[in-house]
Amino acid sequence: xxxxxxxxxxxxxxxxxxxxxxxxxxxxxxxxxxxxxxxxxxxxxxxxxxxxxxxxxxxxxxxxxxxxxxxxxxxxxxxxxxxxxxxxxxxxxxxxxxxxxxxxxxxxxxxxxxxxxxxxxxxxxxxxxxxxxxxxxxxxxxxxxxxxxxxxxxxxxxxxxxxxxxxxxxxxxxxxxxxxxxxxxxxxxxxxxxxxxxxxxxxxxxxxxxxxxxxxxxxxxxxxxxxxxxxxxxxxxxxxxxxxxxxxxxxxxxxxxxxxxxxxxxxxxxxxxxxxxxxxxxxxxxxxxxx
Amino acid sequence: xxxxxxxxxxxxxxxxxxxxxxxxxxxxxxxxxxxxxxxxxxxxxxxxxxxxxxxxxxxxxxxxxxxxxxxxxxxxxxxxxxxxxxxxxxxxxxxxxxxxxxxxxxxxxxxxxxxxxxxxxxxxxxxxxxxxxxxxxxxxxxxxxxxxxxxxxxxxxxxxxxxxxxxxxxxxxxxxxxxxxxxxxxxxxxxxxxxxxxxxxxxxxxxxxxxxxxxxxxxxxxxxxxxxxxxxxxxxxxxxxxxxxxxxxxxxxxxxxxxxx
Numbered sequence: 271x272x273x274x275x276x277x278x279x280x281x282x283x284x285x286x287x288x289x290x291x292x293x294x295x296x297x298x299x300x301x302x303x304x305x306x307x308x309x310x311x312x313x314x315x316x317x318x319x320x321x322x323x324x325x326x327x328x329x330x331x332x333x334x335x336x337x338x339x340x341x342x343x344x345x346x347x348x349x350x351x352x353x354x355x356x357x358x359x360x361x362x363x364x365x366x367x368x369x370x371x372x373x374x375x376x377x378x379x380x381x382x383x384x385x386x387x388x389x390x391x392x393x394x395x396x397x398x399x400x401x402x403x404x405x406x407x408x409x410x411x412x413x414x415x416x417x418x419x420x421x422x423x424x425x426x427x428x429x430x431x432x433x434x435x436x437x438x439x440x441x442x443x444x445x446x447x448x449x450x451x452x453x454x455x456x457x458x459x460x461x462x463x464x465x466x467x468x469x470x471x472x473x474x475x476x477x478x479x480x481x482x483x484x485x486x487x488x489x490x491x492x493x494x495x496x497x498x499x500x501x502x503x504x505x506x507x508x509x510x511x512x513x514x515x516x517x518x519x520x521x522x523x524x525x526x527x528x529x530x531x532x533x534x535x536x537x538x539x540x541x542x543x544x545x546x547x548x549x550x551x552x553x554x555x556x557x558x559x560x561x
Numbered sequence: 562x563x564x565x566x567x568x569x570x571x572x573x574x575x576x577x578x579x580x581x582x583x584x585x586x587x588x589x590x591x592x593x594x595x596x597x598x599x600x601x602x603x604x605x606x607x608x609x610x611x612x613x614x615x616x617x618x619x620x621x622x623x624x625x626x627x628x629x630x631x632x633x634x635x636x637x638x639x640x641x642x643x644x645x646x647x648x649x650x651x652x653x654x655x656x657x658x659x660x661x662x663x664x665x666x667x668x669x670x671x672x673x674x675x676x677x678x679x680x681x682x683x684x685x686x687x688x689x690x691x692x693x694x695x696x697x698x699x700x701x702x703x704x705x706x707x708x709x710x711x712x713x714x715x716x717x718x719x720x721x722x723x724x725x726x727x728x729x730x731x732x733x734x735x736x737x738x739x740x741x742x743x744x745x746x747x748x749x750x751x752x753x754x755x756x757x758x759x760x761x762x763x764x765x766x767x768x769x770x771x772x773x774x775x776x777x778x779x780x781x782x783x784x785x786x787x788x789x790x791x792x793x794x795x796x797x798x799x800x801x802x803x804x805x806x807x808x809x810x811x812x813x814x815x816x817x818x819x820x821x822x
Contacts, residue, residue: 310620316645316646316647316648317646319646319685320685320686321687322686322687322688322689323685323687323688324683324713324758324761325683325685325690327688334731335764343645344644344646346645348564350564350568353644353645356644356645379645380645381568381571381572382569383641383643384572384573384576384641384642384643385603385642385643385644385645386576387605387606387608387609387612387642387645387647387650388601388608390571390575390601392564393586397563398564399563401564419607425597425601426587426588426594426597426598427587427588428586428587428588428591429585429586429587429588430567431584431588461755464590465590492602493592493596495592495596496591496592498592498594498597498600499593500600500604504629512771526821535640536620543618
């Protein structure tokens with residue numbers, strides 16, 4: 271492995287008090303016109319790979335007013351190998367944008383060169399740990415900075431699991447110095463789908479490593495023989511996830527908080543209104559501490 | 562049991578809908594394993610289908626959504642996506658359409674799909690300022706022999722034996738898309754189309770075949786005199802005039818020329 275990237279602690283903790291919204295292409299004009307009162311926006315690097323494109327020009331304009339977070343969906347940290355091209359693209363974006371965070375999912379996305387465009391779950395095993403460690407280090411060496419890792423929503427657990435998800439994540443943080451992007455909707459969905467204890471997860475996760483929180487909508491799909499919560503990103507954040515958000519801050523204090531919406535996109539202003547309660551909560555708590 | 566075996570079984574389940582191998586990896590609690598796999602399989606199908614419907618709205622109109630979804634499902638089995646970007650998922654769709662036997666009854670459909678893919682690529686291409694025609698005035702006459710004109714990254718060139726821009730417009734308008742497309746098809750005119758971006762909007766224009774051939778040659782990096790020779794060949798075959806000053810004016814006015822090297 272190469273030299274260790276700068277420590278995660280080098281990222282300014284002022285970012286803990288920031289709120290953001292995922293930037294999606296249909297909202298570009300609205301972002302440019304409204305300049306919503308949030309602190310950062312988050313992009314999928316896959317959508318901005320061509321730095322000469324009109325989309326990227328919009329991003330450069332918005333970057334003058336907002337911090338940027340880069341959130342990958344296709345690198346596939348759990349794939350057998352990492353593709354060189356998307357990693358180089360991520361490196362270039364990271365160099366140009368100097369993002370607040372760079373994050374990727376703890377999942378696999380491709381097998382023998384065939385991509386599945388889905389965040390597919392990994393078993394919680396030593397082999398998975400070793401593969402993730404190698405690939406997280408490869409990304410961090412390439413970018414020369416720590417990344418955040420996001421555990422995914424899962425609709426199954428593997429028979430092979432020899433540890434739980436918290437142990438796997440904490441082990442990755444200890445081995446690589448990476449941070450955690452905690453998607454509370456994923457946590458909620460997994461708790462509901464697998465009968466897992468979300469509070470226990472929040473108690474045991476390495477709180478110092480958690481640098482960003484995601485909030486998103488989810489749906490309950492019913493089948494003839496059961497039901498499943500789906501991490502759909504197509505509706506408002508449910509109250510139960512806001513409750514987990516309160517628990518999380520009580521446990522670890524404020525963290526940069528982002529609203530993710532990918533489908534059935536409403537007007538940008540609606541998303542701004544939806545994320546504002548996060549800012550209100552943070553402000554109330556900060557004022558309380560100051561008193 | 563290794564990760565490789567696990568992912569191989571999953572890949573088979575996702576791409577072929579064959580769940581037998583993957584079920585054994587999944588804990589059975591509440592919903593049975595095959596149902597859990599089906600959720601992933603179904604979500605993937607929906608994501609792929611939606612990506613195609615966004616990229617090929619005219620084909621959806623022309624085939625009808627129900628039939629399009631059947632084609633999309635088959636494409637999902639056939640197409641091996643080599644990259645993780647969902648926006649690139651439809652890259653082989655025109656070629657796939659062309660090889661489906663029943664599409665031979667609607668031979669213009671693959672070309673309409675190629676036009677839609679050209680529009681998608683044009684939207685995503687780099688922004689480049691067009692050169693002014695004044696730059697040619699400053700060139701030494703001797704330099705023309707080796708001159709190469711670089712064309713804007715958003716330019717795509719699509720040719721068809723069918724009036725595909727009319728069919729596309731009919732399919733993209735209101736009312737009966739199939740009737741409008743049939744009416745457009747009756748006009749039986751071939752199309753040499755240039756697709757490019759101007760002020761963030763995609764523009765589609767018909768060019769004369771010689772001008773289209775000239776642009777194609779330039780796009781492939783041919784020297785200007787070679788590109789002119791190819792355009793003149795096309796002009797002779799089709800008995801259509803090709804005039805270089807007119808062609809240059811056409812290209813400069815539209816901002817298609819971005820560099821002269």
